Amino acid sequence: MFPALRYSVAMKRQCPICKKPTDSEADRDFPFCSERCRLLDLGNWSSERYVISSPAFDESILEGLEREIAEETDQ
Numbered sequence: 695m696f697p698a699l700r701y702s703v704a705m706k707r708q709c710p711i712c713k714k715p716t717d718s719e720a721d722r723d724f725p726f727c728s729e730r731c732r733l734l735d736l737g738n739w740s741s742e743r744y745v746i747s748s749p750a751f752d753e754s755i756l757e758g759l760e761r762e763i764a765e766e767t768d769q
């Protein structure tokens with residue numbers, strides 16, 4: 695509907711890594727200011743995914759413990 699407005703919004707961004715102002719025309723790695731920041735962002739994502747995919751504890755072990763405690767208190 696407003697292509698001119700959308701264009702101007704898309705032109706100026708901040709580098710998500712170092713918060714440097716970036717320009718979609720000037721920066722080849724837009725919205726990042728440089729390839730270094732683009733790779734750093736990729737690294738952040740892969741390390742976050744690694745943390746999420748490795749649980750701190752196994753919930754089934756916790757459930758088993760709760761059942762054992764409940765049985766002990768019944769007697």
Ligand SMILES: [Zn+2]
Nearest residue numbers: 709712727731
């Ligand atoms: Zn940057």
